[in-house]
Amino acid sequence: MTMKLTTDPSAATLLPIAKKEGVSTVWDRHRAMQPQCGFGQLGVCCRICWKGPCRIDPFGDGPQRGICGADADTIVARNVIRMIAAGAAGHSEHGRHVALALQGVAEGRLPAYQIRDEAKLRAVAAKLDICTEGQDIPAIAAAVAKATLEDFQNQDHDAPCNWIEASLTKKRLERLQALHVLPHNIDAVITQIMGRTLVGCDADPVNLILGGIKGALADFDGMCLATELSDALFGTPSPVITAANLGVIKPDAVNIAVHGHNPLLSEVVCEVAGQMDEEARKAGAKDGINIVGICCTGNEVMVRHGIPLAANYLSQELALITGAVDAMVVDVQCIMPSVSEIGACFHTAVITTMAENKIPGATHVDFKEETALESARRIVATAIDAYKRRDPRRVNIPDFKQTAIVGFGVESVVGALATLNAEDPLQPLIENIANGNIRGIALFAGCNSTQVAQDSSFVTMAKKLAANNVLMLATGCGAGSFAKHGLMTQEATLEYAGDSLKAVLTAIGTSAGLNGPLPLVLHMGSCVDNSRAVQVAVAVADKLGVDLDQLPLVASAPEAMSEKAVAIGTWSVALGIPTHLGTMPQVTGSAKVTELLTQTAKDLLGGYFLVELDPNLAADKLLEVIEERRKGLGI
Ligand code: CUV
Structure with missing residues (x-):
């Protein structure tokens, strides 16, 4: 029974205890909730006004429009972009707190905080095109905080947010600009989504989804600034050995x-x-x-x-x-x-x-x-x-913990590569991708969901991709899954990596002083730190003179559940990355919205959603995508 709910070994000890103590867990509540509402699952339930709730009959027998006249396409599109707005609000509110803290430190108002990584602060200033010559650290921090807070304040619709402008390839920015989806102000874009989805407003599913993409890119902006300013305040991650579970x-x-x-x-x-x-x-x-x-x-x-x-x-x-x-x-x-x-x-x-x-x-x-x-x-x-x-x-502490080598930010990845080629650190990575030793890169992100036996899809997919020589990065609860299941170890690399991936990870790890390979999956941090993975991808794309949608790069959220995951997945698609979901998104009640996200997006953006609930098949599909991308690059 336990194994169907979760593959986390510590649950086997603790779930029986929960039962004995009369404590209900998320899995008990999931069971009690069955069967779950089919209208909600399809996204065709509208609670946006209280003439409703309305729902569209997916079989075509009952109502095809809500009381106001909204059809399934409108309802699904409105619902999904409200999820994006909520996700973007969460991440960027987090980012705003960090930016305000940086401002407080600059002004000497916050004794509990300091700039722990001055080099990172300077790098951030340079990235934002802030002149730092002759400036001391508090002045630089003040200027960085100001430029960051502009992303919440700018009222010029034609001027994109500072962070997104500094964080993508030129080609990507042009493509997004042409679609009018570059955010100018995080707060304004989120507010627009709430406003345009009110009863009697935007009813065009395509227009709504484009508004959602802009919201998702605002989410990306908020994540970039949250990650980078946190590094300046608290230190940039570097590899460290710890434990999980x-x-x-x-x-x-x-x-x-x-x-x-x-x-x-x-x-x-x-x-x-x-x-x-x-x-x-x-x-x-x-x-x-x-x-x-x-x-x-x-x-x-x-x-x-x-x-x-x-x-x-x-x-x-x-x-x-x-x-x-x-x-x-x-x-x-x-x-x-x-x-x-x-x-x-x-x-x-x-x-x-x-x-x-x-x-x-x-x-x-x-x-x-x-x-x-x-x-x-x-x-x-x-x-x-x-x-x-x-x-x-x-007290019942399960006797399960796994070693985990974590802390692979952009700086530490580049630092490790620099031990192989100090002048051109990205070169060894690019060479190994080009010669096929590394077939491609997969970013695992997102949550756990009770719709999947906890951690099982992450682990199944990672083992298959590893065997097929795909380099893997992870954040969020995905990273947590891998850490708990021992996939962030050198032993995992030796056991599961395909021969050529193993050789590359060993060469980098050994030369970086790890006495063996890099771990099988590189832990980049929390959800907002997905921006780190994009930074690596942008650096590689810039060096090759291509855009992100040409790279053999895929993303996967095999156990997603949060509205934040909807926002992240959508910006991932907008950046040109084929993005797998292993849980069913609540959009399938609209053929049009489903098509927009899984197919039309490919033409518009290069990225698209790929939904596959079976983790084995999902891994196969991502491998196919990677090979298709390689072909496109002629490698
Ligand atoms: Ni932000 S959003 S369940 S903790 S990854 Fe974990 Fe990560 Fe999803 Fe939440």
């Missing part, structure tokens, strides 16, 4: 799980935990404080500091069922509201921190950048207090 929770430590997305909170919690370690020991925790990560906050601190990852999305509740998490500190996004109830079943303090993200039953510690240290101290003290209430008889 629930076995990283320690029986004799005060365990604090940081969960959500935004590093502004988790970074300070990590720092303060170090300072309060002695207090935890005094409370009886002989291993002091142990921070573990969940979801993308987990990925952020994992790639920057080697903090171990306890869980990806679907196993967040299992972390609590170990009975050994003393505090779960959450910020924004992907936090199941059920965690407060489960925490209450045990001794766990579930702590919300963001004014706009509260959960009934959780403790709220208001987090503001200005008073971050105080809040973090309160959070850590709450965890130590909770630890004192922990019942050791209810």
